[in-house]
Amino acid sequence: MTTHETLTPAAPRQRPEHHGTAAPTDGTRAGRGLHIRGLHKVLGGRTIIDDLNLTVGEGELVSLLGPSGCGKTTTLRMIGGFLQPDSGSIEVQGQEVSHLGAEKRPSAMVFQNYALWPHMTVANNVGFPLKLRKLSKAQITERVETVLELVSLLHHKDSKPARISGGEQQRVALARALVQEPKLLLLDEPLSNLDAKLRVKVRDDIRNIQQDLGITTVIVTHDQEEAMSMSDRIAVMNAGRIEQFSTPADLYARPETEFVATFIGSLNRIEGTLSAGTISAGTDVIGIRPEDVTLSVGAFKGSLPATVERVVPRGHFQEVHLRRADARLRSFVTGETPAPGQQVHAAISKAMTFRNGHLIEESGTAQ
Ligand SMILES: Nc1ncnc2c1ncn2[C@@H]1O[C@H](COP(=O)(O)OP(=O)(O)OP(=O)(O)O)[C@@H](O)[C@H]1O
Ligand SMILES: [Mg+2]
Known part of the structure; x- marks a missing residue:
């Protein structure tokens, strides 16, 4: 050749x-x-x-x-x-x-x-x-x-x-x-x-x-x-x-698997079960991509109240760290960004559920 x-x-x-x-x-x-x-x-x-x-x-x-x-x-x-x-x-x-x-x-x-x-x-x-x-x-x-x-x-x-x-x-x-x-x-x-x-x-x-x-x-x-x-x-x-x-x-x-979800991209990992705006303790793991968490000032059905802990500029978007008594969450925000200390409500548009490390359910939670 x-x-x-x-x-x-x-x-x-x-x-x-x-x-x-x-x-x-x-x-x-x-x-x-x-x-x-x-x-x-x-x-x-x-x-x-x-x-x-x-x-x-x-x-x-x-x-x-x-x-x-x-x-x-x-x-x-x-x-x-x-x-x-x-x-x-x-x-x-x-x-x-x-x-x-x-x-x-x-x-x-x-x-x-x-x-x-x-x-x-x-x-x-x-x-x-x-x-x-x-x-x-x-x-x-x-x-x-x-x-x-x-x-x-x-x-x-x-x-x-x-x-x-x-x-x-x-x-x-x-x-x-x-x-x-x-x-x-x-x-x-x-x-x-x-x-x-x-x-x-x-x-x-x-x-x-x-x-x-x-x-x-x-x-x-x-x-x-x-x-x-x-x-x-x-x-x-x-x-x-x-x-x-x-x-x-x-x-x-x-x-x-949970390993792949964590390794590829960013993931919020919460131990427990998510339903109707609350997180209950449990052995399943909920995985939520930060872009699937949207924030608003007012409460609405199914939203999770949380406090803004930190805002990290990431270039064309901001990474907002939220805190609740039972969980921490990160949200990617492109528009108006809340300030640290502010109370907000988080809506989750899509969540994955893992049991023993394997995906068992994927849901878009209705609002
Ligand atoms: N000659 C060897 N004798 C004993 N253990 C070894 C030997 N070579 C590699 N290992 C072990 O095999 C495992 C895998 O090593 P490997 O170099 O393939 O990892 P890697 O995925 O390339 O990691 P990294 O990202 O750090 O390069 C490691 O735990 C390493 O300690
Ligand atoms: Mg290597």
Whole structure:
């Protein structure tokens, strides 16, 4: 395969208005993407990955999202061939790869601390994997320049890593993976070393390049906003398992568990039962998104009286913290904002009920 066939951006793929609608959730093209079945790993006597199953469609970007220590890096390293699973199968484009070493797999990984060689120029860093594969100098130069152009760094090809910015270094690490023309791109926390502003920029760069090349990609992150903004689908991980796997919009609107509801977006969590303007004690958990809490000065049927405790400016909206004897609530307010100490009435337009961590009921409470 020549450089041009795979690295020249194909005709732009149709970009769905909301990420995720284009994801092949029916698995029609999944045979050519990534298939993980029954992955299991014990480390230090503890089960770290427990019967993990995941299907990523060809050209799809999937994030593994979860709290620190849930097993994201361990999973990615097994996919990339840097760690041997105890059992389970990993298929890339229809080929079983779990018995292959990392260098034999059709995947390339960008590690969290992207470890560029400081004494080498940008071009030599990027070309290094090709040098190992004994490509000719001319071939290496051609491929390196193609990828450097793709990540908008051709003008820095002769710079040393120390002379370029963090975001540029991250893009060099990405180029070093892309130059290998992988069928599967694996990125471990690719934005964690960047400041907030750069994070948004590099995030968009990665997503655009991924879309233009149509490359199947798995990204590990613990940042829900990052996962929401880049992914076709997100696998929410908790303690070595995938808790829910769906599009960002679906995970937000229809979380199946309390863990997912808490991890994706903001959530008011109240222990008890909500009915007719009162909260009664109980073992169920009510989950309410702050945007589903609206405030008014006067009381009305079904409203919950509360006191404004704090108002936090959040840019284009305010986060109002409310307090009652039996609960705390947060409300996102865009219009007129009440002042701390003021008595208000909260109306809840939508609530989820969880029992033993699982969603049992979703209600829009009538007012
Ligand atoms: N070689 C090892 N020996 C023993 N335990 C390990 C080993 N490697 C990882 N672990 C444990 O496995 C668990 C999962 O680790 P992993 O690095 O996959 O987490 P993670 O989800 O990537 O977390 P983070 O967001 O902090 O990077 C952790 O509890 C970790 O301590
Ligand atoms: Mg990790």
